[in-house]
Amino acid sequence: MIKILSVASECAPFVKTGGLADVVGALPAALRAHDCDMRVLLPGYPAVLAALGGQGVPAMETRAFLPGGGEGRILSAKREGIELLVLDAPGLFDREGGIYTGADRRDYPDNPERFAALCRAAAVIAAEGVPRDSGAEVWRPQVLHLHDWQGGLTPVYLRDLGLAGRVGTLLSIHNVAFHGLAPAEKLGALGLSAEDFSPGGFEYYGQIGALKAGIVFSDRVATVSPTYARELMTPEFGMGLDGVLRARPDGVTGILNGIATSLWDPAEDRELVARFSSPRGKARNRRALAAEFGLPAAGDGPFGDGPLCVVISRMTAQKGLDLLLEALPALVERGGRLAVLGAGDAELEDAWQAAARDHPNVAVRIGYDEALSHRMIAGADAIIVPSRFEPCGLTQLYGLRYGAVPVVALTGGLADTIIPANDAAQKAGCATGIQFNPVDLAALRDALMRLGDLYRDGPAWSAMQRNAMRHPVGWDLSAARYAEVYRELAGVE
Numbered sequence: 205m206i207k208i209l210s211v212a213s214e215c216a217p218f219v220k221t222g223g224l225a226d227v228v229g230a231l232p233a234a235l236r237a238h239d240c241d242m243r244v245l246l247p248g249y250p251a252v253l254a255a256l257g258g259q260g261v262p263a264m265e266t267r268a269f270l271p272g273g274g275e276g277r278i279l280s281a282k283r284e285g286i287e288l289l290v291l292d293a294p295g296l297f298d299r300e301g302g303i304y305t306g307a308d309r310r311d312y313p314d315n316p317e318r319f320a321a322l323c324r325a326a327a328v329i330a331a332e333g334v335p336r337d338s339g340a341e342v343w344r345p346q347v348l349h350l351h352d353w354q355g356g357l358t359p360v361y362l363r364d365l366g367l368a369g370r371v372g373t374l375l376s377i378h379n380v381a382f383h384g385l386a387p388a389e390k391l392g393a394l395g396l397s398a399e400d401f402s403p404g405g406f407e408y409y410g411q412i413g414a415l416k417a418g419i420v421f422s423d424r425v426a427t428v429s430p431t432y433a434r435e436l437m438t439p440e441f442g443m444g445l446d447g448v449l450r451a452r453p454d455g456v457t458g459i460l461n462g463i464a465t466s467l468w469d470p471a472e473d474r475e476l477v478a479r480f481s482s483p484r485g486k487a488r489n490r491r492a493l494a495a496e497f498g499l500p501a502a503g504d505g506p507f508g509d510g511p512l513c514v515v516i517s518r519m520t521a522q523k524g525l526d527l528l529l530e531a532l533p534a535l536v537e538r539g540g541r542l543a544v545l546g547a548g549d550a551e552l553e554d555a556w557q558a559a560a561r562d563h564p565n566v567a568v569r570i571g572y573d574e575a576l577s578h579r580m581i582a583g584a585d586a587i588i589v590p591s592r593f594e595p596c597g598l599t600q601l602y603g604l605r606y607g608a609v610p611v612v613a614l615t616g617g618l619a620d621t622i623i624p625a626n627d628a629a630q631k632a633g634c635a636t637g638i639q640f641n642p643v644d645l646a647a648l649r650d651a652l653m654r655l656g657d658l659y660r661d662g663p664a665w666s667a668m669q670r671n672a673m674r675h676p677v678g679w680d681l682s683a684a685r686y687a688e689v690y691r692e693l694a695g696v697e
């Protein structure tokens with residue numbers, strides 16, 4: 205059994221703002237079959253402490269080592285099948301607002317300190333271990349799996365504790381857009397040495413870069429799809445870190461995300477009005493979805509009824525939802541309907557609400573609603589993911605499993621997970637979705653029109669839905685890949 209500590213700022217089902225949480229929450233169970241004993245170190249946000257219900261077992265006092273000397277402790281508990289270690293530091297994590305931002309939607313000014321504390325805790329756990337439930341014995345990780353900038357400083361603290369080369373480190377980049385920058389004046393507060401503050405270390409143009417620290421000092425760097433691994437090393441997608449990534453002799457390993465097929469199973473999903481295991485079984489969910497969103501019972505247009513589409517997404521420029529707004533006529537004028545669930549940039553939220561007022565075939569819910577997202581994917585004919593960049597993307601995977609045909613941009617993990625309905629794939633009978641490229645308005649419009657055409661071609665459409673539902677989207681292959689990387693890092697066969 206290899207012992208791995210996953211160090212993350214989110215973990216489903218306890219705390220989630222995006223796909224990172226799903227991955228961190230799914231890996232421990234997926235890895236068990238591969239002889240990996242993974243625990244997850246999380247910040248003690250109110251939601252996480254609530255999940256512990258006051259029952260966490262104190263495993264370590266942290267007063268001595270938190271940057272800034274704040275008080276705290278590490279609690280250990282098993283919840284939802286996941287062995288958790290929780291950094292209970294109220295001064296850092298007991299906040300009313302979001303996990304990264306306050307009520308004003310701005311980042312907390314002490315985010316660098318908050319997540320440096322998480323990294324420091326990870327390094328100390330690697331050094332000292334934590335007691336096992338059974339008492340005297342100690343659980344000490346052989347590998348630390350760090351996620352995004354929030355875990356990025358860990359290898360620096362590890363080295364400072366004399367553990368470099370003795371505990372393996374893997375940094376996973378889920379989104380390179382977030383660098384975790386802090387002003388140079390925080391070096392002392394973060395317990396970092398000025399010696400590393402150079403372009404060859406963690407300095408990023410005069411600031412401390414936590415993600416850069418992870419890239420420079422970790423033993424391995426991975427990301428969540430093979431295509432994004434290649435894209436990350438280009439100036440177009442690397443967001444200023446492509447050069448640092450290219451400088452790593454071993455480059456970036458791409459391991460595709462899976463989804464928790466037990467939570468996303470149309471045959472067992474308690475959220476649905478009708479559970480199903482073939483595309484025909486979607487009909488009642490489709491009617492219920494239209495009703496729930498107040499959409500007409502059938503799309504109305506010169507072409508008759510069209511596909512009922514959904515979008516479930518953060519509302520940011522990354523996700524291409526501004527493009528989709530502009531491309532809407534190509535969908536709705538041909539009888540397509542669209543139900544959107546999302547939250548994010550105020551401007552985009554407003555624009556989508558205005559579109560819903562203008563188009564009877566468009567309905568929008570602003571907010572975050574996990575249960576609704578299940579009902580939407582179950583009822584949808586198609587799910588649209590027009591991202592400008594997409595490290596992996598999870599909603600297209602849910603779409604595949606629930607027979608909601610994905611219409612996706614040809615980028616990152618979207619390129620790696622969908623078999624596009626080109627002539628070859630259709631002749632071979634293996635298409636699972638529609639891809640468009642480049643990611644611009646004209647290509648998206650074409651894709652939406654093609655969606656309408658395919659939808660009206662009964663046999664081709666049913667074949668695509670069946671292919672989609674059969675496509676493997678679980679964790680098996682990827683968990684095996686991670687296990688291989690952990691074994692290499694731990695130096696065991």
Ligand code: ADP
Nearest residue numbers: 222223517518545546571572573574597598599
């Ligand atoms: P990202 O992590 O960039 O936001 P992903 O596609 O990897 O994108 O993961 C997003 C996750 O968050 C998916 O599980 C998706 O279903 C979920 N999600 C996003 N927005 C919402 C929302 N408004 N309501 C419910 N779930 C959402």
